[in-house]
Amino acid sequence: MTPSDQRGPVPHGSVTLADVARHVGVSAQSVSNALHRPEKLTTETRERILAAVQELGYRPNRSARTLRSRRSHLIGVKVEPSRDDRAALLLDQFLHALAESAGQAACHLILCQAEDEHAEVEAYRELLDTTSVDAFVLAGTHAGDRRVAALRGWGVPVATFGRPWDGDDDLSWADVDGRAGLRAATDHLGAQGHTRIAHVGWPHDSDTGADRRRGWREACADRRLPVDLDAAVPDDFDAARDAAHRLLDATEPATGFVCASDTLALGVLRALAERGLRAGEQVGVTGFDNSPAAALTTPGLTSLRQPLAAVAADLVGAVLEQLDGATHRRRSLLAPELVVRASSLRGAPTDPHPSTRTSEAHR
Amino acid sequence: MTPSDQRGPVPHGSVTLADVARHVGVSAQSVSNALHRPEKLTTETRERILAAVQELGYRPNRSARTLRSRRSHLIGVKVEPSRDDRAALLLDQFLHALAESAGQAACHLILCQAEDEHAEVEAYRELLDTTSVDAFVLAGTHAGDRRVAALRGWGVPVATFGRPWDGDDDLSWADVDGRAGLRAATDHLGAQGHTRIAHVGWPHDSDTGADRRRGWREACADRRLPVDLDAAVPDDFDAARDAAHRLLDATEPATGFVCASDTLALGVLRALAERGLRAGEQVGVTGFDNSPAAALTTPGLTSLRQPLAAVAADLVGAVLEQLDGATHRRRSLLAPELVVRASSLRGAPTDPHPSTRTSEAHR
Structure with a gap:
């Protein structure tokens, strides 16, 4: 990243990491940490920085990232079937946060749908077969999750919104406490x-x-x-x-x-x-x-x-790290706010x- | 499509058009019309058929469709930025309906985000440049829509949720009355x-x-x-x-x-x-x-x-027709239900x- 000497409003599309840092009143390193090393910051600071990233329209240098990998930059995610009586809608809000985090990493989400876990595994296999999807983000984990097992068997990077309740310590996840x-x-x-x-x-x-x-x-x-x-x-x-x-x-x-x-x-x-x-x-x-x-x-x-911006940033960061060959796993348990x-x-x-x-x- | 002689529950993944017709109590032709020629049915009949298509998990013959074209089967769509105070959420419900209609046509949605119309046009251009997206579905039309003009200029199929308020009669759209x-x-x-x-x-x-x-x-x-x-x-x-x-x-x-x-x-x-x-x-x-x-x-x-399932089916049908070379435009004004x-x-x-x-x- 190149530090910017600009003052005042910045032209569309030219917002730098330094602009974000100045706007929030933190160091450029903190902004970088918010995007890539979340464990180094408090949830509250990360949320403030991510809000500013969104508000100012900052995007990490895409060409640098593209040089680093020859991936499709597509992340697969399942959306729930539509129902008139849905109330929680949490997963819709999560989808927006995930789309933002993906965009900040120059990635796009690609959607699939499935009625149950069996169909979901099939839908992931179909996405892998018919598109160039790089990785998956899953929601709604439970003990003995067959989806995680299937994706791992296929060697596909995965991270989950929800912890592995069976103690699986080979999974990257973010969850709310x-x-x-x-x-x-x-x-x-x-x-x-x-x-x-x-x-x-x-x-x-x-x-x-x-x-x-x-x-x-x-x-x-x-x-x-x-x-x-x-x-x-x-x-x-x-x-x-x-x-x-x-x-x-x-x-x-x-x-x-x-x-x-x-x-x-x-x-x-x-x-x-x-x-x-x-x-x-x-x-x-x-x-x-x-x-x-x-x-x-x-x-x-x-x-x-629920701090969904932080959850989403963690999960996108986790699958990108795996794509870059990282073998360590991210685990984030984040506090909700009353x-x-x-x-x-x-x-x-x-x-x-x-x-x-x-x-x-x-x- | 092959008519099915099965009675009772059908195994997962083998639901035929005839099964859907029998379930709803309409002809197979009506089911086909619901998916491909909506103007031939009342909104209420279409909604019933589309609900059964969803409930039974019917998918049109994918190999037949794949033979017909060598497209990516990716449809681009913008999602709104996430906000804590969002209430209408209509576009989230629409996104679910669109994902279902896309899935029924063996297509997937690919998401992008943008804060304003200028950024949205840029986001579409970027999707075209970095992925193999076939077509776009847009929401929230207004007179003099620059997004439609840009996509048309690039020769990309497009359909809009919302009518063209400036009388543009070269646009496929579906809207609610x-x-x-x-x-x-x-x-x-x-x-x-x-x-x-x-x-x-x-x-x-x-x-x-x-x-x-x-x-x-x-x-x-x-x-x-x-x-x-x-x-x-x-x-x-x-x-x-x-x-x-x-x-x-x-x-x-x-x-x-x-x-x-x-x-x-x-x-x-x-x-x-x-x-x-x-x-x-x-x-x-x-x-x-x-x-x-x-x-x-x-x-x-x-x-x-709002009859979102019918709106979504119309729009997916419209862009697929354009991909198949159709030059006519679809226009559907659908009644909401109190x-x-x-x-x-x-x-x-x-x-x-x-x-x-x-x-x-x-x-």
């Missing part, structure tokens, strides 16, 4: 004075769901609160609504709900409305994913924002600024 | 007894916004209702909230709001809550796009569902089934 997130949400409701805090989460065979449930249990244990109010349901609005009614019918009913997703939390909010209970004032509710609906529903829904809105605040019936109050989730 | 949609929404509120129906729409320089506004004006004229309550705002939650407060402060205040997007309608719902007004019972509100938030907010938001929920129903304070009641929007 759901356990820390649920701890932060539970602590937040506890700090509001709630002592009957329920958990509405996923079934016990979900590794991600079990991790989030653990965060709630740990925070309750620290506060000497009971953990008897626990519902395990599919990620479904009506299932959460029904579960909330049951937890509100308990002898000592819930006055707080930490949920494993925004879809579940929105179902809880519906149940409260059906009983004439006011979210925030009377019953505190938190979600997970900070989906668009969280900011736009009334009252606004407190939720956990975005506090009216649904969890006592004495805050209105919500003048939907998305301004935030606090970092710590383990 | 927003005017018919706003007419249906306004008629629905009128049928609930509302006589002060406000419109919260986009600024007057938006062609799509002007088309939707026209539908509201026409429906009001038919019902001899005034059209003095009209707000033109950016597609922004807080702008819509502020506009709703103004329209509720009028001497003869609004009791109904038809909105050009779900983001705007959700801002109106926030304003109602801030005034202690009950949506549905007291003030009727409708949105546009039937975004996930519409079903999951409380009360559920009545909205207009999905009625509690936000627009008088005497329906609760909402037992978030997304069951629907009715077709007619011109």
